[in-house]
Amino acid sequence: MQDEPGRLDRRKIKIAARGSQERRRHARVPLQLHGRFWSEAIGENACRIIDISPGGARVLCRMPPREGTRIVLMIPSLGRIEGRIVRREGQECSVAFNTTARKRDKLADAITWRFNKDRLGLDEDRAAPRKPGRGRARILLSDGVVIQANVIDVSVTGAGFECLERPRVGERLRVGEMSGRVARILDNGFAVVFDPPEAKANDPEAA
Template sequence: MAATQLEYNQSWKLHESRRFQRVPVTLFGRCMLESRREYPCRTLEMSPGDMTLMAPVRAAIGEKVIVYLDQIGRFAGVATDHTEAGFALTMNLSAAKRDRLADQLTWFANRHAVNLPDDRRHERIVPIMPRTLLRLPDGQETIVRIRDLSLSGVGLETEARPDPGLRIVVGATPAIVVRHFAGGIGAEFETPFRPGEIDEGTRL
């Protein structure tokens, strides 16, 4: 029975890999195994049909897994493979959720390309009141200085070094870390501001 289940899972995994293109993406969350125990995890690769997780435990092949990802929600799947850092699982999503996830993954995969250090697609300003509160992924909060601000992102002077791809909150504005620079970090807003919504008097 075990061999049959393994063969089925391997066949399903191959089928899924042909249907969907995986992209490297870092999203943090938690995974729950059939034991009902939860563990921290993060994605390494993901497609609308499967994901590879880095986790402190490995689900058994064929085990049902629930994954909660901070930015895109809950997913149910079945573990199909073990990796050095964790395990992979397949998901059976509705067509609507699969399409939405494909759009989200495209955005996550491309965000670095649209916010490189020399990006000037939006005019950058320096706010009159540059101090703001930065909330890090682990919940810690620190006062930082806004070096520059645009419709799409912000440069922060800080000693904190959250990894690129992590979600932070600048004041009350959610953002994703996209780069480090000497003395600080650059982040892209999850929802860009519209023209006219920010100026030198803006406080995040």
């Protein structure tokens, strides 16, 4: 029995949507982290992460291994990650990670936290240094008022904050180096969507 054209179209849409979601999930972010890597051919060497995603990373090192070489990356705050060299150019190489789905999820959380921590000026919760969404943020509202809030969760494009204050939806604000606006009010705080890097807003005082 052949599939109907409409059913095929819906199936293609679902497949395309899953592919798009996976690409977003594995989008690399610029994250400068120093660490070390080990390979059977050349042993242990220092390296620096240039950008990274839960699926792979671009790495700078003095002696990049050959393509196809299996390596182990050891990056502080991200842990031990196994992978394989898929491309090499000069002193840069691209690594595809060999991880379980659970490990990728944990890695995605750790990468997101590290990517946002310094940009948002977050004070990390030392009791749970590797758990995303733990920390204190200093938020500058559009009227010049400064509030302190607990971070509920954080992503590349936004964050949720827990506090008693409730800015109005759409209000401009700044968190660390990032500007944005209040997207919605939560039961225990509010959610913020950040401005994209190429379209940073002016300081809240000028909004």
